[in-house]
Amino acid sequence: MTADLSMFNKVDDSVVDKYAKMSSFEIAAIFKSKLSKNLKGNRVVDAGRGNPNWFNAMGRLALNRLVELGVQEGKRVMTNDHEEMVGSPEKEGMFARIMSALGDSDVDKFLRQSFGWAMANLEIDDKDAFMYDMIDGAIGDHYPVPDRILNNVEPILRAFLQKNHMADGDLANQTDLFPTEGGAMAMCYIFQEMKASELLNAGDTIAINSPIFTPYLQIPALKEYQLNIKEVLPKAENDWQMTDEQLDELKDPKIKAFFATNPMNPPARAFNEHVMKKLQEVVKANPNLIILTDDVYGTFAPGYTSLYNVLPHNTILVYSFSKLYGVTGHRLGVVAVNKDNVMDRLIQEKAKNNPEINKDYVDRYSIITGDPVGMKWIDRLCADSRSVGLAHVAGLSTHEQIQECMLAFTSLIHNGIDPYMEESRVLTRQRHDMLWNTLGLKDPLKDNNSAYYCMVSIYDLMSMMHGDDFAEWFKKNYTVLHFEYRLAVEYGGNVMDTMAFGAPEGYVRVSFANLSAVDYKILGEDMRNLVDEYYAKYQEEK
Structure with missing residues (x-):
């Protein structure tokens, strides 16, 4: 017809x-x-x-309940006649008070189960300090301290990443985290920090596994970065997997970094086992290669594992809660790096071998630390996210850090996949x-x-x-x-x-x-x- x-x-x-x-x-x-x-x-x-047309309900309800409990805690300390002004909660005895206040609603049962899971599975030395981070963080009445991540948020998010991104590894306690305003700001901060730390300079070459989320191609070409982009383009007939020949090109030491989304956006393929093994071979030949993997879609692919799981020393892992949990409006992301990472090693080598770079580090970071050269890359990432001078007010809002925890708990309380x-x-x-x-x-x-x-x-x-x-x-x-x-x-x-x-x-x-x-x-x-x-x-x- x-x-x-x-x-x-x-x-x-x-x-x-x-x-x-x-x-x-x-x-x-x-x-x-x-x-x-x-x-x-x-x-x-x-x-x-x-943008997903679903969202996670329990994580949100749990956060709201923590705010409610926090207000009640504040009333214990101080209140005015109209109960509109209350005091900041007191840490001492908070764990017992909150656990006693939890009732039989589904949300309260979830919180009790989550906190119980944390006590049983994480190395929590101070129960009151843990609960204070959850309650006071949800209220959001203090600046984030420590600025990069709250002390009792980090082990929760480490456990979440361990379970869902590196299940066959054992990297949780070897990993440092920096929660960010979604994966988008994680990208911006990382590009800025690569330049500030002089790990990537104008004229340097980076390889990008494309097709890829467009900003990864657009940002490095901007005037402020002027990076040379080498696109590594797999083919549909190879299930969008890079060939050995393409991967061998990454062994060239002129290639300073390799950026990828895993699974890919838009081809939606996670790297297969052969590509993972080949990338390990690449790093042996090019040990200074910095790998950035954006794994926001990892939880949707049953066969996925993160590059961070197999190449932790060289890999920066970015995860966003936005897609799985329907929190695109919240802006919830996290950057993960290994405590022993290539960025820190390269920074030390540059400072040792180049007096001018050493001076740059000292001049830039002396206002916030007594050891500006020894400052870890992820701490620089946090400081430079607020242009160093505002490092004392850096960090993702505590309210959003606790939202990330509540979403993480919806997965952690289940054995296996939730x-x-x-x-x-x-x-x-x-x-x-x-x-x-x-x-x-x-x-x-x-x-x-x-x-x-x-x-x-x-x-x-x-x-x-x-x-x-x-x-x-x-x-x-x-x-x-x-x-x-x-x-x-x-x-x-x-x-x-x-x-x-x-x-x-x-x-x-x-x-x-x-x-x-x-x-x-x-x-x-x-x-x-x-x-x-x-x-x-x-x-x-x-």
Whole structure:
């Protein structure tokens, strides 16, 4: 059946060219603004952004309960006639008071179980100090002290990372953490610190495993960094895994750092065991290589393990709670580095071998420490996040640090995988299958597939539906950006362009985070119908 071109011919897609150099996220926002007025009057199906349409309830309720308990603790100390002003809680005896105050509600049972788990599994020397961090942190009436992370927050988050990112390792007690305002600020802080510590300087070369979250390609190219970028681009036919030849190139000592998302965004593949072993070989040949791994989607892939698990000395691990727990508005992230890490070693070597760099370190950090040269990289990261001069007020808000703890406890109190995490995987995988089955293409759901995003080749879809000659005609006359624009304007469907991710031509990204399974069936049908319209145009011009 020949597609009706009446709608197709109404769309002026000449405007698309001006979007070609824009960020994928900005393009998606522009196209999103057109969805509700689509020409067919269809239901809007926006699979562009990756904000989940679910959130973790218990972690939030637990935090709110801690605030309530904290106010009651404050009233013990001081209150005015209207009970609007209360005193700061007192630490002494707090553990016993809070445990006694917990009742039989589901939230109170969760808190009692969580605190019990902490006492049994973490090295908590002072129960009152532990509870004070939980309660006073939730209230948020003091600056973060220590500024990098509260003393009793760190072991909780270490345990969470150990369980979910490095389960077959034993690295928790060897790891230092810095909670941040989401993974986004972790990225910003790390780039800033690499420059401030003179670990990466203008003209240095970094390797980036692409396709990748666009800022990893965009930030290092900015004027303030001027880094040379070597993209390492695997292929779909190799399941988006880097080849030995590509990995061997990282052995070159001229490559100072290697950045990756694991699992990848948008191909959604975690590194397989062979790649992990090959990267260990790379580091033996290039021991000064700094690895940054952004593992926000790791919990969605059953076969995932972090690079930090196999290369702790060289790896900076970034994790964000945003996707799994639906806290994108909270901005909850954490940076993890090993206590014995390559950044600290390189800093000491630079200070020893270069008097000018030594002086730079002394001048920059003497205002906050008596040992500016010996200051750990992660402590520099924290200080420089507030331009050093404001280091005394650095650190993620204590309220958000405790929110991270409550979310972590929802996983830690379960032996093995927790039901919430498993349900998130089931949810995204159902949506994944619905889209791919509707499209008629294949994207096998192996254990290394997070199924949080996927990349669909519009070229492959066209070839499968109407042959290679038609697909070649489309390539010569249009771009995939034209396809995305028409999908939005005509059908009310939104997907994300992948060129800014460093992807090969012809792909779009689909997020499985924010729509129902039925919506992905609609999206797949709309994509096929639009392909039919292009095919009708192709036949018309033959």
